[in-house]
Amino acid sequence: MKRRISDVLCAGIILGFALRPYRMSYREVKYFSFPGEVLMRMLQMLVLPLLVSSLITGMAALDSKASGKMGMRAVIYYMTTTIIAVFIGIIIVLIIHPGKGSKDEFGKQQTIEQVSPADAFLDLIRNMFPPNLVQACTQQFKTKYGRRKVHVTVTVNDTLFNSTNGTQEVMEITREEVIPVPGQVNGVNALGLVVFSMCFGLIIGNMKEQGQLLRDFFDSLNEAIMSLVAIIMW
Structure with a gap:
């Protein structure tokens, strides 16, 4: 499978360089990018069920002490990487100024909304506890x-x-x-779904025999999603 992926990548790079002299229109380029767009849409379709099922299955299989430590580490890791990503994004934007000099800049000047660091941090905590799980999916x-x-x-x-x-x-x-x-x-509220899935998996794990039916359900769901991911990748 790895060899097949590398062959496809090489073929795409060669085809891209070979078609550059033809100066294709935007519509023609979109036709070539359509298969890749379909692939990405299929993978994005499985992100939400894969995230929820894998977290609930993993947390339900651990004991309460290990689950508490694992959940706290996951939350700290997610918040740390999010803060680092925000700082890197701000630094890169200040350095390279993406989009500067483009045609859209001359046609319309857009105002940039200033965001308070305190509000951004509070939003991070608010998103950990979504009031509506269905809304958190979108x-x-x-x-x-x-x-x-x-x-x-x-x-x-x-x-x-x-x-x-x-x-x-x-x-x-x-x-x-x-x-x-x-x-x-x-956008998917991944942080809220992570917190809910970890707590839900922890509760299922502590329910012992009463939660066995739910554990089997999410185990089967996780296996089915992983099989779908393998099929899409092939």
């Missing part, structure tokens, strides 16, 4: 920012400017402030 929580007008009443004492007049004047000032509001973005 969306994740993300703090957005809105504007609201704040009316401030200021009392001005005229004695500061005119010593002969001691009257006071009340002024109302209106200003805008940016406030965080809850929002959703498209």
Whole structure:
């Protein structure tokens, strides 16, 4: 199988370089990329059931002490790698400025939304506990920012400017402030599903004989998903 994959990769590279002089249109390029797009869509289709079934099966097979340590390590690992990925992305963007000088830049200027590090960290914790598991399969929580007008009443004492007049004047000032509001973005909430799957697998493992039926179900589901992955890869 490894030899077949390497042969396909070599054939794709050779074909790509051979077709470059023909300056194919965007539509023609999309036709060539269609088989790869189908392959990626099939693999993405199995990510969610594979993630849930494998985690529940693995956690249910461990004892409670090992499961607690394993779950804590998994959460810490996920949060650490996420923070590292965010920092690397910010550094790379500041260095290479992707998209700068493209044709789209001259046609439309888009404003970049500034995200507070505190809000990003709180969103990470919120996504660990999704209120709706069905929604977590397609969306994740993300703090957005809105504007609201704040009316401030200021009392001005005229004695500061005119010593002969001691009257006071009340002024109302209106200003805008940016406030965080809850929002959703498209994408699988993997962190929330990981936390739920680990907790669910831990509970099934502690149920002993009563949870045997669920353990068998998720074992069979995991084996079926792995078989599908093998078929798609072939």
